[in-house]
Amino acid sequence: MTTKQVSHPKTKLWMAAIKPPMYSVAIMPIWVGTAVAFAETRVFNLVVFSSFVAAAILILAWENISNDVFDSETGIDQNKHHSLVNLTGNKRLIFWLGNLSLVSGLLGIIAIATWQKDPTVIGIILLCCGLGYIYQGPPFRLGYQGLGEIICFFAFGPLAVTAAYYSQTQAWSMTSLAASVIVGIPTTLILFCSHFHQVKDDIAAGKRSPVVRLGTAKAAQLLYWFTGSIYPFTLLFVLFGIFPKWTLLSWLSLPYAVKLCRHVQQNHHLPEKVSNCKFIAVKMHFWSCLLFGLGFMV
Numbered sequence: 001m002t003t004k005q006v007s008h009p010k011t012k013l014w015m016a017a018i019k020p021p022m023y024s025v026a027i028m029p030i031w032v033g034t035a036v037a038f039a040e041t042r043v044f045n046l047v048v049f050s051s052f053v054a055a056a057i058l059i060l061a062w063e064n065i066s067n068d069v070f071d072s073e074t075g076i077d078q079n080k081h082h083s084l085v086n087l088t089g090n091k092r093l094i095f096w097l098g099n100l101s102l103v104s105g106l107l108g109i110i111a112i113a114t115w116q117k118d119p120t121v122i123g124i125i126l127l128c129c130g131l132g133y134i135y136q137g138p139p140f141r142l143g144y145q146g147l148g149e150i151i152c153f154f155a156f157g158p159l160a161v162t163a164a165y166y167s168q169t170q171a172w173s174m175t176s177l178a179a180s181v182i183v184g185i186p187t188t189l190i191l192f193c194s195h196f197h198q199v200k201d202d203i204a205a206g207k208r209s210p211v212v213r214l215g216t217a218k219a220a221q222l223l224y225w226f227t228g229s230i231y232p233f234t235l236l237f238v239l240f241g242i243f244p245k246w247t248l249l250s251w252l253s254l255p256y257a258v259k260l261c262r263h264v265q266q267n268h269h270l271p272e273k274v275s276n277c278k279f280i281a282v283k284m285h286f287w288s289c290l291l292f293g294l295g296f297m298v
């Protein structure tokens, strides 16, 4: 009984530190870029797709692991019990674990470029990693200036989707670029949502996230507009004949979008209650991107 009571919170903390659901965020741009490539060229290379997905997960793991390392240096994670550094008490180990993850991920990307005899994909992904570093690493820490959401949009949207498209086709596509907007927006909303419950700690550490800058009430309103934008954008691209009509399947994720906006509207000022909103955003992102990609495949 006692063992259970003691071990349960520890397991929970580790799960919160590892954040398994978050990794769908790495998979979806690869899925959508590959789906657009299939729709346009009927090419689908399963080995390239699987290698890219594995590499993207490892690169995102590096981003998250090193986030805990860099944040331990600014003091912003003092109250974050599920920080990997706080959990292990070994910053060096976590730092090298992150680097190992990055190198393994990049090896996957190098393998794809070698099969293609073309370094373009490496270039695009190195750019993503560079953006990931300047978001949180010294001396840049652009996330602390409130620029994380812009970085996030370009890394997970245009860059990652284009890289996935290119990995299948060795070509560029305007449709893939348009599709990347539909992936980039919900990914960015996850990051935006992750800041609602952290306002106090962020202000104390000098981090001016968009939610700190706007205040939680205005940020909750902005969330409505951005969440709501994905669906009419998709419709517009379908009407212009850029996306196939089946991409409207992504509208089935609307209940999550409504749940997210309502939850944040009601609880934006209550850190304990609003803290789970990023996971509602992850669900909305997962279903909207999965169905959106499927719309290109059918």
Ligand SMILES: C/C(=C\COP(=O)(O)OP(=O)(O)O)CCC[C@H](C)CCC[C@H](C)CCCC(C)C
Pocket: 025, 026, 027, 029, 030, 055, 056, 059, 060, 063, 064, 067, 068, 071, 125, 128, 129, 131, 132, 133, 135, 143, 148, 149, 151, 152, 155, 156, 160, 191, 194, 198
């Ligand atoms: C680590 C990230 C967010 C956590 O930020 P924060 O410090 O506010 O959170 P905590 O409160 O939990 O400490 C994600 C940040 C994403 C970043 C803006 C861009 C990352 C770029 C990636 C390396 C791109 C990978 C793309 C992949 C599909 C190949």
Ligand SMILES: O=C(O)C1=CC(=O)c2ccccc2C1=O
Pocket: 019, 022, 025, 060, 063, 064, 152, 187, 188, 190, 191, 192, 194, 278
């Ligand atoms: O821990 C987080 O808050 C996030 C982790 C993460 O990997 C990610 C990726 C893309 C957008 C947002 C986020 C997070 O918010």
